[in-house]
Amino acid sequence: MPSDGKKGITVKIDAELHAEVRQYLESHGMTMAEFITLALDDELHPKLNQKEGQNMGNMRTLAFQVPEDLFQRIKDYLQRNNMTQKEFMLGLIENELNREQTEREAVNETAETEEYDEAEEEAAVSDFETVSEEAEEDTEEQTDADFSDEFEAVSEETDGSSENEDEDESEEANMGFSMGM
Secondary structure, three states: OOOOOOOOOOOOOOHHHHHHHHHHHHHHOOOHHHHHHHHHHHHHOOHHHHHHHHOHHHOOOOOOOOOHHHHHHHHHHHHHOOOOHHHHHHHHHHHHHHHHHHHHHHHHHHHHHHHHHHHHHHHHHHHHHHHHHHHHHHHHHHHHOOOHHHHHHHHHHHHOOOOOHHHHHHHHHHHHHHHHO
């Protein structure tokens, strides 16, 4: 007998389960003693139960029924993954709630971005309309302005001399031509 305070446990288990345990041990680099100690410790002293003891006042019961074949599949899964039903269900629920919250936040961010883009577009259109309105007002002012007074003044100056009359007419024609361009 070892004198280090350890004792042995010998059990017979299904060959399939034994093969599964061996595969797990190899993939995790554990010995059989480490695995059995961990499994027994988790079963006898679950960490989740220690947390529950502190929060029992806040706990609520959630119960539902499932078909027998699904129940057996869950039990097999729990055994393969060394989990309790409660750990499994809480994990599923938390994962789904987190996924949904992330999705909701992404939708909200997208909506905020679209609202920001629409506001920028409306501001740009508003600025364009303001500039367009100012340009129309300038055009209307130019159209409404009476330029004939200036031309009459030029005509009165040229009425005094007949020699420059042909020159003035050609200048006016040139001015009209250059203004048209």
